[in-house]
Amino acid sequence: MHVTDTTALINHVQNAYVRCIDSGNLEAWPDFFEDDCVYKITTADNFAQGLEAGVIFANSKGMLRDRVASLREANIYERHVYRHFLGQAWIVSESADQVRSETSFFVARIMRDGTTDVYATGRYIDSYRMNGREPRLRERIVVCDSSRFDTLLALPL
Amino acid sequence: MLDQVSRTPRAIDRVWSNEGVTRVPFWIFQDKEIYAAEQQRIFQGPSWNFLCLAIEVKNTGDFVTTFVGDTPVIVSRDSDGELYAFENRCAHRGALIALESRGNTKAFTCVYHAWSYDRQGNLKEVAFKEGIKGKGGMPPSFCMEQHNPRKLRLAEAFGIVFGSFSNEVPPLEEHLGEEIYSRIGRVMSGRTPVVLGRYTQALPNNWKLYMENVKDSYHASILHLFFTTFELNRLSQTGGIIVDATGGHHVSFSAIDPNAAKSEDYDSQDLRSDTEFKLADPSLLQSFKEFPDNTTLQILSVFPTFVLQQIQNAIAVRQIVPRGPDKTDLHWTLLGFAEDTPEQRLTRLKQANLVGPAGYISMEDGCVGGFVQRGILGAPDEQAIIEMGGSEAESSESRVTEASVRGFWKAYRARMGI
Secondary structure, eight states, X not given: OXXXXXXXXXXXXXXXXXXXXXXXXXXXXXXXXXXEEEEEEEEHHXXXXXXXXXXXXXXXXXXXXXXXXXXXXXXXXXXXXXEEEEOOOEEEEEOSSEEEEEEEEEEEEEETTOOEEEEEEEEEEEEEEOTTTOOEEEEEEEEESOSEEESOOOSOO | OOOOOOOOOOOOOOOOOTTGGGEEEGGXXXXXXXXXXXXXXXXXXXXXXXXXXXXGGOSTTEEEEXXXXXXXXXXXXXXXXXXXXXXXXXXXXXXXXXXXXXXXXXXXXXXXXXXXXXXXXXXXXXXXXXXXXXXXSOOTTOOGGGOOOOBOEEEEXXXXXXXXXXXXXXXXXXXXXXXXXXXXXXXXXXXXXXXXXXXXXXXSSOHHHHHHHHHOTTTHHHHOHHHHHTTXXXXXXXXXXXXXXXXXXXXXXXXXXXXSOOOSHHHHHTOSOOTXXXXXXXXXXXXXXXXXXXXXXXXXXXXXXXXXXXXXXXXEEEEEEEOSTTOEEEEEEEEEETTOOHHHHHHHHHHGGGSSTTOTTTHXXXXXXXXXXXXXXXXXXXXXXXXXXXXXXXXXXXXXXXXXXXXXXXHHHHHHTO
């Protein structure tokens, strides 16, 4: 069935996305996005109030590459990794070359000393350009349920 | 009228070393007694504390809940157009009166027993005050007028609302001094601020470690490599620091001269630097000219816990809320202005990437305080060395100084009496 097929395809690419981040392969992370993408991390409060600014804002793939380069070359933070858990993608709308979807996420952060905390929960509000059978993110708004970020947000969500 | 704040002062049996503000004992970041004394002597003492922005409580009935130190406070606008602030603590049994961050209301009613307050913080209704059928109720001697949450004095500087529990603190403008007051005006005056976004950064450290960091112009180009590499700021550029006479308030500023010769200072000192690092999308740093001067960075702090930031076109206010000796909430409010063009607004959104928990030049500030808090765990009687640039706490043309950090401790010790 077509809807199931789309859901499976989006789930598939989202699994690849979180696997990329959680395995530390950040250099490949921007490739899940279109060149003219928007990527934003914000809070549910900001989102609900229509406030534009969040914790991260990028409106080009170049800015995502810069984010990775800065994390690798410039920024100082204690070594840590994420473990993402995703819900099933909910397909909001679908047209020939565009799929809008929402997906819940749950992210644990594991610090170098083993401290493991629930770092963030929320939802991805996405717009995919389908490129045939190779969907890439035209827009990903990461809406965190909480407005509170513990210490820092280094790795992308 | 301001209600009298009276709390029994507790003696602090700790003694500061005789080396003055060039040494800071680590117990100051650890002791519960110190933390409790700070709430009383600093936050509820003769200081002006940031509460909110006037635009956040623009209309009649608008309110926000905020903090002075760790004390919860309500700010609301009454029908007379004036702002009022009072403790967010029911006079009855002490419950929070308002539970939301912001909203609009005719009155405030405590959910516990429905004691109700007007927008000025006056107790107006006590549920079942007369009892039922002549039984129960409050005694006739109970006088509502004598039972209000404590009220704060309020003052505004260019749309930024400050409050004080103290009757003794001088008027805000005088308290800040001309140099600080005018530099708040430099960023805020003559235009209408717009909140672009908010978030909170939970810091695993004592509030004073964050304030030290804010006032520390020495670390900026060393810890924050992004800053250094992209020449947003170098110690050798023009700029300086301003420390007010009390030491508690400061401004650190720098101006970029794109034609200036590249400094050799960093290369010769083997500091982390990578000139090969280039942005794939340099639009992040393409600023628009916002001010008549050439100052591209102005970090301004008001003692004890307020920061106004201009980093290129990234404007924000930061409120520091202590949550215990080793926990601090840092509330960020990112600002634009109603006069912004769409292009200018986009630049602000892009440059917001510089600050906050994911900020290219500020994410380190979120963790470095925790590094200190953890590092000093077993060494309460050891001391930090704060001697860069000498022992004074005065304004300086050099930013290779810890003068404003010493200024913080000068003001702190005066308020704390230690």
